[in-house]
Amino acid sequence: MTMATQQHPTSHARSSKGMRNPPRGRMSTLLSPIATFYALFLLLPYFYIFWLSLTRYSSTQLYVPDLGLHNYIRILTDSYYLGLLAQTIGLGLFVMSVTLLLGYPLAMRIVAAGKTAKPILLILVMTPLLVNVVVRTYAWLVLLGDNGVINKALSGIGLIDAPLPISGNFFSVAIGLVHLSLPLMVLSLVSVMEKLDKGLFEAGESLGAGPMKMLVGVHIPLCMQGIGAGSLLVFCTVISAFVTPQLLGGNRFSTISTIIYQKFTFSMNWPVGAALVFVLLSLNFAVILLHSFMFREK
């Protein structure tokens, strides 16, 4: 529940008992407990971070209130930060595409499953969400690490001399994030596919459509809303993800989130860290707006 679901202050609003509500002014809305809670714990921290993002880094005092947009300008012009943005967006797009390619046939299979198989398949898909993200990600480390299961097995057989660099880079982070995001994509797709009118596929068949034509010409266009929703969910989750890139990216691969963490804990550059927070937030907003535009009701 957000502030938006508070009642509008209208003097003719009626309660369910049919009695007239007393006129609500803006003051009483602001003073209501939920509003206060949100103001204190959501808005205030945001305002503080935003203010922080306008200050300047100081090696002696953490930050000085020399307000300006210098941090943002630096982020948007410095090649290091631009590269970081590109890397993060690239990760988002990659994971989004992989989960779509893997998730689409999986969702089709689930929807076509019989009464007993379907709930089992759905639970299997959702199991990653039931386990804590840190535990889940560490499991990948166990598999992919330099001393992990895969490397130990391969060197034990004698196929390799040195450990394969399968952790601490883009691909290990991507694998971990695909594992995390696949349920989101699959569930978005399944909910749309379940509602499909099967009569349309009979019509397509009667008109002579083969499996490819059916998939590309009928099935995918009808599932567009689900594809859009799933892609949005996955992309935003991935660009904002912290634990998985942190643990599986090692020192070699960073995303905006891991650099934010670094700025606040190691480099103690809170102003730039705060600015990065809002850059990430804006990125999320931009993608949501893009999605709304692309999938608007024509």
Add this chain to the structure above:
Amino acid sequence: MAEVDLEESGEILKIENVGLRYGDVVALDDINLNIDAREFVALLGPSGCGKTSLLRSIAGFNSPQKGRIVLKGKDVVDLQPRQRNIGIVFQDYALFPHMTVRKNVGFGLECRRMSAGEIEARSMAALDKVRLAELADRRPKELSGGQQQRVALARAIAFEPSLLLLDEPLGALDKQLRSRMQFELKELQRSLGITAIFVTHDQDEAVAMADRIVVMRDGRVQQVATPSALFARPATAWVAEFIDAGNLLSGEVCADGNTWSVQLPGGFTPGAMAPTAVDRKRAKLLLPAHQLEVVATTEASPYRLASIRPNGMALDLLIACGELRLRAQLPVSRRDEFEVGASVRLAATPGGGLWLPDD
């Protein structure tokens, strides 16, 4: 668009001993049916009679366990729907919501890998046939029910299929639109020279459109006849009742030479020539409404006029006697002879009755 193809004649579809069951339920029981080129055939029956199962078997959505379905000389029982070259108009039209009317109609042509020019030409020709060419760029949700139905029709005929199947095509339309569409559909079928089979539970619709009617019940064919033959000589009492052919009278049956008559109250004993191969104990007399003679009387009679209603050039009378209800149809000029609630005397027009087996 190819008009009547004079080469196309003879049998188009032959259904031989087709049997279909779902687990324990028998949907089709030994169906045999021949359909000739350019015929417009109705599958008529109550829900659950198997008419839709039969249509779907012809289309290829069902796999009968027994029998053959021979389309243009080829047994298609093992062929997928998309290989059968059959156009189908579904009950809810099943138009692709994400495509324009033009693309919907062209879908079957795209599947046959025609050139873009060819597809455009044939799509527009089909839309012209159903007089919807100016709405080619609309989407299905912007169209009325009647317009959607015509798009579904255009889509089904665009690729010139061997056979056209229609599943309760007019069910979703309002009464006025329905009568108009019955005429248009029949005209379209005639001008295209295409063989068509449609499913309906409405006998008025079947009579209005079909060249022949296949009456079905519980997975079996009860009778196949032209509309007039069907009403003149229904095969059984059940068929007569379903198509509402007239009064079905049962009771004590007396045989007198060549005639059987049924004993009804008040000395009314309508009869007809004895049928062959019908069990006297399981027979009913069909007496159509216009073959029942009604006369107002002052004498005592168990028959009372329950209601009288004008029906075009005729008069519909309902006569009651205890639980029995009889319908009669008289010329409208005789209206003044009758008064609701008064006693009436009944007689059967000679030769107007028909004995039918009751099963």
